[in-house]
Amino acid sequence: MNAARLLVPLALLGLLSAAWLKGGWPALALAASGVVLWALLHCTRLLAVMRRAAARPLGYVDSAVMLNARLRPRLPLLxxxxxxxxxxERVEPASQPQAEAWRWRDGGGSSVTAEFVHGRLTQWRLERPPATSG
Structure with a gap:
């Protein structure tokens, strides 16, 4: 299990407990409203990203080369x-059975295939079309 998935709820619980011990109900209400605000901001960002992504063609990116340059390990899928x-565009992962792979293509025929394990980027590769002599 990912440590962050356990650490974040424990930290929130510790924050709420500390607020209760230091200031009673008013402090607990203030801390709880801060936690709710944080959760709402996170959900709003998630929905905005998904709304923008739904308006574009599946698996399309403006420049696969620029996407390749901006990727780095452990980047979340979001x-x-x-x-x-x-x-x-969903593709079969090459390396691990628990991985999931996604591909983005640009108008020039280049594509980036990215593999994610537990929602984090592990590896990616840029594929370019063969050069034509002319």
């Missing part, structure tokens, strides 16, 4: 979708 502005 951030990659926000960078591309589109949902990826």
């Amino acid at each position: 951030h990659v979708v926000a960078m591309t502005g589109a949902l990826g």
Whole structure:
């Protein structure tokens, strides 16, 4: 299990407990409203990213080369979708059975295939069309 999935709820519980011990009901209400505000901001960002991605073609990105340059390990899938502005096209992962792979293509035929394990980017590759001599 990912440590952050356990650490965040424990930290929130600790914050609410400390607020209760320091100031009683008023402090607990203030801390709880801060936690709710944080959760609403997170949900609003998630919905805005998904709304923008739904308005674009599936698996399309303006420039696959620029996307390749901006990717880095352990980047969450939500951030990659926000960078591309589109949902990826699902492909079979090459490396691990628990991985999921998504592909984004641009108008020039280049594509980036990204593999995610537990929602985090593990590896990616840029594929370019063969050069034509002419």
